[in-house]
Amino acid sequence: MTARDLSIIGAGHVGLVYAAGMAELGHRVACIDIDVDRIERLRRGELPIFEPGLDEAVCRHSASGRLRFSTSYEDALADAEFIFIAVSTPSTPDGAADLRAVRAAARGIAAAVRGRRPIIINKSTVPVGTGDSVDHILASADGHRPFKVVSNPEFLREGTALHDFFHPDRIVLGSRDRAAAERVAALYEGVNAPVLVTDVKTAEMIKYASNAFLATKISFINEIAEICEAVGADAAQVAAGMGLDARIGGHFLRHGIGFGGSCLPKDVRALAYMGSVFGTHPQLLNAVLQINAAQRRRVLQKVRTALGQLDGARICVLGLAFKPNTDDVRDAPAIDLIRLFLNEGADVTAYDPQAMTKTAVICPDAAYFASPYDAAAGCDAIIVATEWPEFQDLDLGRLRAAAARPIFVDGRGFLDRDAIEEAGFTLISGRDDASSAPVSARDRNGRAVGVSA
Numbered sequence: 001m002t003a004r005d006l007s008i009i010g011a012g013h014v015g016l017v018y019a020a021g022m023a024e025l026g027h028r029v030a031c032i033d034i035d036v037d038r039i040e041r042l043r044r045g046e047l048p049i050f051e052p053g054l055d056e057a058v059c060r061h062s063a064s065g066r067l068r069f070s071t072s073y074e075d076a077l078a079d080a081e082f083i084f085i086a087v088s089t090p091s092t093p094d095g096a097a098d099l100r101a102v103r104a105a106a107r108g109i110a111a112a113v114r115g116r117r118p119i120i121i122n123k124s125t126v127p128v129g130t131g132d133s134v135d136h137i138l139a140s141a142d143g144h145r146p147f148k149v150v151s152n153p154e155f156l157r158e159g160t161a162l163h164d165f166f167h168p169d170r171i172v173l174g175s176r177d178r179a180a181a182e183r184v185a186a187l188y189e190g191v192n193a194p195v196l197v198t199d200v201k202t203a204e205m206i207k208y209a210s211n212a213f214l215a216t217k218i219s220f221i222n223e224i225a226e227i228c229e230a231v232g233a234d235a236a237q238v239a240a241g242m243g244l245d246a247r248i249g250g251h252f253l254r255h256g257i258g259f260g261g262s263c264l265p266k267d268v269r270a271l272a273y274m275g276s277v278f279g280t281h282p283q284l285l286n287a288v289l290q291i292n293a294a295q296r297r298r299v300l301q302k303v304r305t306a307l308g309q310l311d312g313a314r315i316c317v318l319g320l321a322f323k324p325n326t327d328d329v330r331d332a333p334a335i336d337l338i339r340l341f342l343n344e345g346a347d348v349t350a351y352d353p354q355a356m357t358k359t360a361v362i363c364p365d366a367a368y369f370a371s372p373y374d375a376a377a378g379c380d381a382i383i384v385a386t387e388w389p390e391f392q393d394l395d396l397g398r399l400r401a402a403a404a405r406p407i408f409v410d411g412r413g414f415l416d417r418d419a420i421e422e423a424g425f426t427l428i429s430g431r432d433d434a435s436s437a438p439v440s441a442r443d444r445n446g447r448a449v450g451v452s453a
Helices: 011-024 036-043 054-064 100-112 130-141 159-166 178-187 200-231 235-243 265-277 283-307 331-344 358-363 372-376 388-393 396-402 417-422
Strands: 005-009 026-033 067-070 083-086 119-122 149-151 171-174 196-198 314-318 346-353 381-384 408-409 424-429
Touching: 005 011, 005 100, 011 026, 011 067, 011 314, 036 054, 036 067, 054 067, 054 159, 067 119, 083 100, 083 178, 100 119, 100 130, 119 130, 119 178, 130 149, 130 200, 149 178, 149 200, 171 178, 171 200, 178 196, 196 200, 200 235, 200 265, 200 283, 265 283, 283 331, 283 381, 283 408, 283 424, 314 331, 314 372, 331 346, 331 358, 346 358, 346 372, 372 396, 396 417, 408 417, 417 424
Parallel strands: 005 026, 005 083, 026 067, 083 119, 119 149, 171 196, 314 346, 314 381, 381 408, 408 424
Antiparallel strands: 149 171
């Protein structure tokens, strides 16, 4: 493989993973961010995010010289043949994607590469048509000669992002210039995955449509679970039976407190906003968001019913990150739960192996503890909001002894119901279905199969 000079704008969850991954493939990578403190920390080998394996990869390639960090566009883009834009696109209050950072990156590129024409690669999740906007900004700032812009959406899962970089399901590339797309595809030499080349708008839509479909599966099974509870069916067994159908599949069919994170909520909102702006009627997407928000309120309602009242109650939330193996709390269900219970007059205690520092900034009125047992001490209800593997090894007897009352919510439906109840807890949510039979089945070859999120 021919090593290339790459620049990546944005040292966040996506930018850092791609910087480390591209360096691992043998390329020379300069990663730029306008956050001076973040860059200084990275130069010292301190990562601003938690992602398994990423710290070791960043440090290794920084030491080898294949990866460096800068706050200067002129410095970081000086030799770049390819420039990735990997900046944040958060939601605006009306649900649209905020593109200010993308536009700022385009203006910074135009000023730094004046006269040159590196290939510009949109890695950020952006609304359909953003590729054309970036091209317009770049060309307008530098003689109105068009750049070659390629949309290359990311499909990384936080918690397994570095693995996903090297083992993607597909590599999607959208461009008006097929030769430019093929040059970007060549950067991934050594990564075994199908490559789909489309136009720019189609590539941008593939990202949104993929995340919207995953979110829809989660909201669908949550609505089915509510009906199951009402009629006396076992939602977990229903999901397992559905998942055995190859047309449906078992992934993202675990019912619970819903989806969160930096992608699914934001992308569904942005797609619904796009649809409404262009005159379509995205009823399904809006329903997906409404069902997801309702899952948090259902937990609150069930705990209130079990306790009689919430004012003055002490509620323990175990797990704060939106999913395990990350410290990302953006749109995390736990954050909604903490706010809901605080608003009802409850005291909230919390524990998470990685995400307490970030949560404390957002929810300073909760109390944070160094262990789940300390967090549970004197509590009236315990809610597991993140499926951290370590929670499967909890000493439930010790946890019950620490708690004042036995109310337990498995918000992810991943713990052993029988073990919870044998420890003396009353399970009031999660897999509170018609039976406590384990969810299990076997395929035609006798292999065990189940349901996963």
